[in-house]
Amino acid sequence: MKRIFFILFVCIFLTNLYGQSQTITIIPLGNVDNSLLKAVGKSIDDFYGYDCVIDDKQDVTPDLLSRYGTKYDANKILNKFGTTGHVLIISEYQVIILERGVIETSVWGLANCPGRVCLASIYHLNSDSTELFYERVSKVCLHEVGHNIGYKHCTTTYKCIMNEVTRGLRELDGQEIWMCDDCKK
Numbered sequence: 001m002k003r004i005f006f007i008l009f010v011c012i013f014l015t016n017l018y019g020q021s022q023t024i025t026i027i028p029l030g031n032v033d034n035s036l037l038k039a040v041g042k043s044i045d046d047f048y049g050y051d052c053v054i055d056d057k058q059d060v061t062p063d064l065l066s067r068y069g070t071k072y073d074a075n076k077i078l079n080k081f082g083t084t085g086h087v088l089i090i091s092e093y094q095v096i097i098l099e100r101g102v103i104e105t106s107v108w109g110l111a112n113c114p115g116r117v118c119l120a121s122i123y124h125l126n127s128d129s130t131e132l133f134y135e136r137v138s139k140v141c142l143h144e145v146g147h148n149i150g151y152k153h154c155t156t157t158y159k160c161i162m163n164e165v166t167r168g169l170r171e172l173d174g175q176e177i178w179m180c181d182d183c184k185k
Contacts, residue, residue, distance in 0.1 A: 024145065025085055027055045029077065030092035032122065036134060037090065043138040044145055047161075047177060050086070060093060066104055071096045074110040074119055082117040086148065088141060094123040108140045108165075108172075111147035118144035125169070132173070139175055146179075156182040 024044060026037055034054070041052030064080065066073040074095040081089050096104040108125065111118030118141075125136040142161050154160040158171065160180040165171045 022049070023051045023053060023086065025055050025083075025087050026052050027081060027087060027089045028057045028092075029060060029089050031057070032090050032092050036122070036137060039134045040088075040090065040138055040141045043142060043177070044088075047142050048145060048149070050145070052088075058089075060091075066096050067098065068104060071104060071106070073098070074107055074121075077119050078110060078112065078117050082112075085116065087117045088145060089117070089119045090137070090141065091119060091121045092123065093121065095119065095121040109144040111144040113147040113152065114150035115148045118148050120144055125172075135177075136169070136172055139172060139177060142177060151179075151183055154180060154183050156180050 024041075026041055028037055037054045041054065044050050044052050058081070060072060064072045064076045066076075071094045072091070074097050077089060077091065077095065081087055094106055095110070096106055097110060099105050106124065107121065109118065109120040120137065120140045122133075122137050125133060125140065127133040127136065139161065143165075146162050151162050153164040154162040157163065157180050158174065159176045159178065160183055161175060161177060162179060162183045163175055165175065
């Protein structure tokens, strides 16, 4: 009997250590529309083949505020919601990273590469077109999930989903929901 439990334990341990979870839990941070969450889940399933489950809405707490107390710190959010499963947090709030420890820089997303938790903020992605807004959010989410899988920023083409968008929404809108052959290697 002890041997069966030991074998079961080893199998579970190795699956968690080496196995790739095929489910991503999407956690809305704040008031994020459920239809947007479903659209993002479908995009992730279509692109990466991961099933997505939508978790309950989470409220922001004061411990997530940045040093200056006006925006939310992306790294604090990742640390708070990091779990043993794969997690995508979609935030309605403006999120920042601290550059050189003092300069707050707004970001659309952040992920551990590789890792199990990533974040996308919809705060700066708005559009008059719901379709364009959903597409922007999906692109950011696919990019951040890509980092969790282990993909680095693309240096081949700006159209690749793993391109690091640095020039704003126009560049994001020109990006395709597609990954170049160099990134797939």
